[in-house]
Amino acid sequence: MKKKPFRIGIVGFGTVGRGTAQILLLERERMARQAGVDIELARIADVRTDLGDTLGLGPGVFTTDFRAIINDPSIDVVVELVGGTTIAASVITETLKAGKHAVTANKALLAEQGNLLFAMAREQERMIGFEAAVCGGIPVIRSLREGLAGNTIQSLFGIVNGTANFILSKMRFEKLTFKAALKEAQRLGFAEADPTFDIKGIDSAHKISILASLAFGQFYRYQDFHIEGITAISDLDITYAEEMGYVIKLLGVAIMTPSGRPFISIAPTLIPADEILAAVNYEYNGVFIKGNFVGHTLYTGKGAGGLPTGSAVVSDIVHIARYGACEKDYLLMYPDGVHGSVVSIDEIEAEYYIRLTAFDKPGVMAKISGVLGAHGISIATLMQKESTVKGDAIIVIKTHASLSRNVRSALDEVNRLDVTVEKAVKLRIINDLYKQQ
Amino acid sequence: MKKKPFRIGIVGFGTVGRGTAQILLLERERMARQAGVDIELARIADVRTDLGDTLGLGPGVFTTDFRAIINDPSIDVVVELVGGTTIAASVITETLKAGKHAVTANKALLAEQGNLLFAMAREQERMIGFEAAVCGGIPVIRSLREGLAGNTIQSLFGIVNGTANFILSKMRFEKLTFKAALKEAQRLGFAEADPTFDIKGIDSAHKISILASLAFGQFYRYQDFHIEGITAISDLDITYAEEMGYVIKLLGVAIMTPSGRPFISIAPTLIPADEILAAVNYEYNGVFIKGNFVGHTLYTGKGAGGLPTGSAVVSDIVHIARYGACEKDYLLMYPDGVHGSVVSIDEIEAEYYIRLTAFDKPGVMAKISGVLGAHGISIATLMQKESTVKGDAIIVIKTHASLSRNVRSALDEVNRLDVTVEKAVKLRIINDLYKQQ
Incomplete structure (x- = not known):
């Protein structure tokens, strides 16, 4: 008996939505082999109506009404890629309430409302996949959740914002000022017109909130972290640091202390130039995780972009296609919906x-x-x-x-x-x- | 209703067996939370009878007869840690035939007989977990199997033998001769008394066979690879390479060619000194994987040792506890039991x-x-x-x-x-x- 295909709906057709759709179309055959079931890109919702026959998909695939996807009983998974924290929250909560699994790349939403969303997922016995929310296609979420399951995590250090890392790398290698480096990042599409979240450390804080919560098994609010951006860094600091044998990185730090509370900060930090994280440059991300048994492990790769991030979304879809029926509430991030306190x-x-x-x-x-x-x-x-x-x-x-x-x-x-x-x-x-x- | 515990039997109580047992005992509470079920270390088999009350386990836990474990209907998973390719093969085949899942750290066995073992696992509808077989606790198997599931893998480069890497690092940083570096590695327990497999590249070939087979979806026999060890490397080569801006690493290379056949080799290789893999030194391992969408990702950490490797064994156990009931044959490595050809x-x-x-x-x-x-x-x-x-x-x-x-x-x-x-x-x-x- 041929299994019915596993049907995917995407809400939000920006860079990552398009990347995800492309991958689902291009890799369909290989993924069917890997997931044991055909994975079908069924519907795409976007507010724009001029998407035409993008990617050769028939016009019937597109809708401007995301609820048409959520309420379609033939859809198994809804992928939220609209961004922001208002409509996105509705997409995920309504998806879960409709008895479907959700996948999202939305770090801001998870950092803001993760405890509530995961509590609801548990209630509904449905999954929220979020590999794409941190470090694009680098499987750091899966490594923390599963690959390092034999370890108690003691600390993690992450370069998790490609824009800030690109700016600092440009300042270091090409002796640009902060302003010039930011401009270059914007020209190349690595920084938004409004780069506030990236250069003020907020985006990094969202991601470190997710990683630290997974690592230490409790929800930590990013608003409680010590957060500094890179706007005060001058090319002088880069040069003097280098003279002293250091490199400046916007580093997220989450260290469990003997008090049982972690210290969590995001700040430009001097690390030794021969440290392996110092070699993570430009738009690359890198996370250094210490487990009590495995010691130190490092994960690097491109942290953003439509295709790298889309490939992480797709890895969640494959995971749900494989294990969705087996998944239990124990995989949820923040089992109790409350948040833990951090060391100042x-x-x-x-x-x-x-x-x-x-x-x-x-x-x-x-x-x-x-x-x-x-x-x-x-x-x-x-x-x-x-x-x-x-x-x-x-x-x-x-x-x-x-x-x-x-x-x-x-x-x-x-x-x-x-x-x-x-x-x-x-x-x-x-x-x-x-x-x- | 309280679920019955998930019961583990370990066959082989050497360094990794002991590390695995320690972790199962120490992390029991945390793992139960993560796996949704209590994971109990039930039985340990070893040929030695003088293990006494090791780790405070009652004497009833130990047996010299591994079949007593395999035939115990209350055991859910058997962990093969005896090494070698004869008894180990029996342990795994009998485990599968008894309807249990198997976990192993045995790269030699998988490289030699993986196609047959995985075919049998499919027949028996049981899993073989092998995260520990490559790169100790670094979750590179899980990353290839799941985290990068959205990608077609194009190439991988790996420093996968800690002994050889330790020797080359000692030669580079402390100007030792090959002989002196090997002796130091033996003194510190990084190299066996007979280091042949490590320094001749055979151990690396076993691991690259597993990684390449996973990456490209077909079984590649390590006997078909181009394999060179590090025995011919002199301290002169290290010095001249450095003068030219390079570092010598025992590098496993697996590159898919347009012919549909990969080129796979293990050989000491000059890579640029500013390359991130060049910073993977001493007993550390590092694998650099390129997916068509994610681009390059790198995974590093300690590649061996009782606790790091044990932590990988435990991650497989947690995975099976979570998903064992859901697992289908599509996760098997070499679906057809035959092997693919490689480019010379x-x-x-x-x-x-x-x-x-x-x-x-x-x-x-x-x-x-x-x-x-x-x-x-x-x-x-x-x-x-x-x-x-x-x-x-x-x-x-x-x-x-x-x-x-x-x-x-x-x-x-x-x-x-x-x-x-x-x-x-x-x-x-x-x-x-x-x-x-």
Whole structure:
């Protein structure tokens, strides 16, 4: 007896929707072999009506009404690719309520409402596939959920935003300013016209929220994280970091502490230049996961794009086609719908890179180092650099491990000194990712 | 109603058996949450009788008769960790015939008899889990089977033998000779007393056979691959490679060619020093997989050891506990039990590094370059180096892309010249992993 095909509906036909559709059409034969059932792209919903016979699909495939797909009893899985957090939430909740499985690439939605959506999926005994929500086609979600199932996860470090990584790579390798690098990223389509989410660290925070929640088995709200973007990074910082043997990456960090609460931050961070994550450049993403038994594992690849992300969507579809009938609530991310608390950065000890611009005159160094000393911050190295501005000096300090709270209050005081010209730049240094919890 | 526990039997209580048992005991609570069922370590078989109350397990857990485990109707999964290819094969076939799922870490067995074992698993409608067979705890099997399911795999490059990688890393970073590095690897337990399989490339070939078979959907026999070990690599080669901007890695290569047959080789290979695989050092493994949609993805971590490998065994157990009832034959590796043919290295074009030792006298260079030219091999760079042996000269050549067959026959002729002192060393150069099919 021939099995009836497994029918897919896609809601949202932007870059990822189109990539997903292309893959479903091109790989249909191979996927049928892999999933044990024919996977059919049945319907596509989009608000635009001018999609015509895109991809050679008959006009009957397209609709402007996503509910026509959700309410079609012959559809097995609905793929939400509309983005945003309003209509997308309706698509997923209505899909689950209709008794269908959902697949989404929407990290913002999961980071905002994941606990509620996964609780509803459990209630409905349906899956939400979200491999595509973090790191595009790199199977990091599946690795965390299944491949590392034998391990208690202790920490993870991720370069999870391709736009920010592209900008920092351009600044490093081509000596561009932040502004010029951002412009180049926009020209090449790596950054949106409004790049706020990417360069302010919000998109990274969404993704780290998902990874940390999976890793530590509880829902962590990104609003609770320490988040810094890359907008304050100057080409000077890139250069000085390099002189000191470091590379600056927008690094998501999630470390379980002995308190049972994780410390989670997204911030531009100095890591050693010979660290393998330092070699993850341009639009590539990389996640470094430490399990208690396996030790450190690293996953890299392209983090975005219609086809890479579409290939992750398709891996979820194949998974559901294989296992949908078997799937139980135990695969849901946040079983209890509540959220866990995190350790504040104030409680963290770290080494810091500090860049100060001050007047180039006698006594300045004494004032600055006096303030640092008074706050218990000890200096590991200090360089004074010439500034291109006449009369200014640039001071670059590397501290020994200090309480972050003290560094912040010390720099608040330094910023108020009559000898400093600009607000101090401070960046965390992580010397040995392998040694972190 | 409380579900009955999912009961595990382990056959073979060496390093990995012990690691697996430890993890099952330590992570029981977390795994029950993840698998939706309590996973119980029920029985352990080993030929040794002096295991006593190892790990605090009661004496009733141990047996010297593995058939007592296989024939116990309350056991759901049998884990084969005896190694070798004789008893291990019986353990797996009898397990499948008893209607149980099998898990193994045995790459040699799968590379030798995988097509038969997987055919039997299909017949019996049972799974063989083998995440632990390649790259220890790194979930590269699961990534190939599931995470990249949306992609047609085009190529893969793997550093899959930690012993060889450790030796080459020691030679590079600590300037040891091959012999001294091997001795150090043995002292630290990274190499066996008989390291033949590791340093001759056979172990790598077993693993690449498994990865390539998964990637390309057909069983490829490792006996058909082009296999070279690292025994001929001298510290000179490491140094000269580095001068030229390269690192030598024992690299498994599997590239699908337009003919529909892959080229598969295991050989020490020069890759650019800034390539991310070049940063996979010492006992670490790394696999670089290219899918047609996702592009390049890389997976790294520790490739061996009781706990890392045990954690991969456990991930298979969790997978079977979740999905065993749902699993269909479509997940089997080699559906038809036969094997595919591969492209011979003779047909491959490649750049080569060639090191020659010749008498340091006039006319030598003309003779050597004459032979190369006559075979159609054009020289990209050439360095003459002083030898520590008086009267000898070392000549290091980088060729342009040449047919491998021609390089081989040219060097056969060069080796017969009356001006050469030692057999020529030739190593393939791969300049851009990202550009390989």
